[in-house]
Amino acid sequence: MKTGTTVNRHATRQSTTWLLPVVWLLLTICGTAVAEEQGGGAVPNPGIELWRAVREGPPPGVSRSQVEGIGMTTLIAEGGERWRQLRSNYVAPWGGWALVGMLGVLTLFHLVRKSPERFDGSSGKVIVRFPDYDRILHWFMAGTFLFLAISGLILLLGRYVILPLVGPQAFGAIASASKEGHNLFGPVFIVSLTLFVLRFAQRNFFARGDLAWLAKGGGMLSGKHVSAGFFNAGEKILFWSITFGGLAISISGLILVFPLFGQSRELMQLMLLVHGIAALVLIAFTFGHMYLGSIGLPGSFNAMNTGKVDADWAHAHHDRWHREAEEKGLIEKAPS
Ligand code: HEM
Structure with missing residues (x-):
């Protein structure tokens, strides 16, 4: 029971x-x-409300800070995180790989192209192409540009490429020196660029014959010489890219290096992107230029080294300029 x-x-x-x-x-x-x-x-969760208010920031005129200046009442700069992600996830890796890609393309091109014609000086004649002042300007600008390119790449990519190799202490010293050097040489580059552009602009205006040169790709693939004046269309494109790219780098660089004129954080973030992207494009272009100015076109380097080029080289690469020099009696006997 x-x-x-x-x-x-x-x-x-x-x-x-x-x-x-x-x-x-x-x-x-x-x-x-x-x-x-x-x-x-x-x-309502008071934590959520508090953090929302912190992130949105106070309405204008409501908050005060003892430190005066733009953005001093902002507790969390939301845009900073978005900018950091854009820089670390896109600009740095894509830019780095683009430069590696450019070096790869140039190496491949060098290996598969027809051997370029060599000029051994058998013509016995030379033409002055760049007098001292032109060459000093070129190497002044090239030197400052290369220094800024190397120190800038260390600042953008060093933590991925150099830090794992040398460790944090050595990398700290390298990065700090790069930053100081970069800030110091930036204004020097602006001076060199201005002088260079003033001196070279007139010879780089596009003219008849440039389109035909471009349509034939400058004879790079066929290996046949294409008619050109003092500068060919490829050199003119390089010149104007350096002029306008250099202008963008210079203006953005000045806004960044002198943060004393009330520029906002957002403007500085935008300028950092403009600065980095323009610099990466120009560095890739100058890789191509350095190749063609040295082993890519035998005989070219003399133009920026001694200032004189072989008359046969001039006839092959810049036939219209060679004809002018001939008419003006500017062809000299080569020094023995
Ligand atoms: C160390 C590497 C470099 C070498 C070997 C080199 C070589 C040369 C040579 C041989 C020329 C004369 C081409 C000709 O006779 O038509 C030249 C012109 C020129 N170079 Fe360089 N260069 C170097 C670096 C640079 C850099 C870093 C820049 C840019 C910042 C630069 C910008 C120019 C420009 C704009 C011209 C004149 C092209 C024109 O006005 O159309 N060079 N270079």
């Missing part, structure tokens, strides 16, 4: 347990309805 009662009680408890979740659900629905009626919805 006793056993029968226990079994019955147990059975009753089991048959009612399914009611518990239903009751809990009803209570929750009622509770939410009452809260909404009282103007609430979910119970």
Whole structure:
């Protein structure tokens, strides 16, 4: 009998347990309805509200800071994180690989192209191509540009490429020296670029014959010489890219290096992107230029080294300029 009662009680408890979740659900629905009626919805979380206010920042004129200046009342600069991700996830890796790609393309081109013609000086004649002043300007600009390119690449890519090789202490010293050097030489590059552009611009205006040169790809693939004046269309494109790319790098660089004129954080972030992207494009272009100015076109380097080029080289690469030099009697006997 006793056993029968226990079994019955147990059975009753089991048959009612399914009611518990239903009751809990009803209570929750009622509770939410009452809260909404009282103007609430979910119970507000003071933490969320606080952080939302911190992120959005105060309305203008409401907040004060003892330190005066643009952005001093901003507690969390939301755009900074977006900028950091853009720089670290896109500009740095894509830029780095683009430069590696450019070096790869040039190496491949060098290996598969027809051997370029060599000029051994057998013509016995030379033409002055760049007098001292032109060459000094070229190497002044090239030197400052290369220094800025190397120190800038260390700042952009060093933590991925150099840090794992040399460790944090050595990399700290390298990065710090690169930063100081970069800031110091930036304004020097602007001076060199200005002088260079003033001196070379006139010879780089596009003229008849440039389109035909471009249409034939400058004879790079066919290996046949294409008619050109003092500068060919490829050199003119390089010149204007350096002029306008250099202008973008210079203006953005000045905004970054002198943060004293009320420039906002957002403007500085934008300028860092402009500065980095323009510099990466120009560095890739100058890889091509350095190749063609040295082993890519035998005989070219003399133009920026001694200032004189072999008359046969001039006839092959810049035939219209060679003809002019001939007409003006500017072809000299090569020094023995
Ligand atoms: C160390 C590497 C470099 C070498 C071997 C080199 C070589 C040369 C040579 C041989 C020329 C004369 C081409 C000709 O006779 O038509 C030249 C012109 C020129 N170089 Fe360089 N260069 C170097 C670095 C640079 C750099 C870094 C820049 C840019 C910042 C640069 C910008 C120019 C420009 C703009 C011209 C004149 C092209 C024109 O006005 O159309 N060079 N270079």
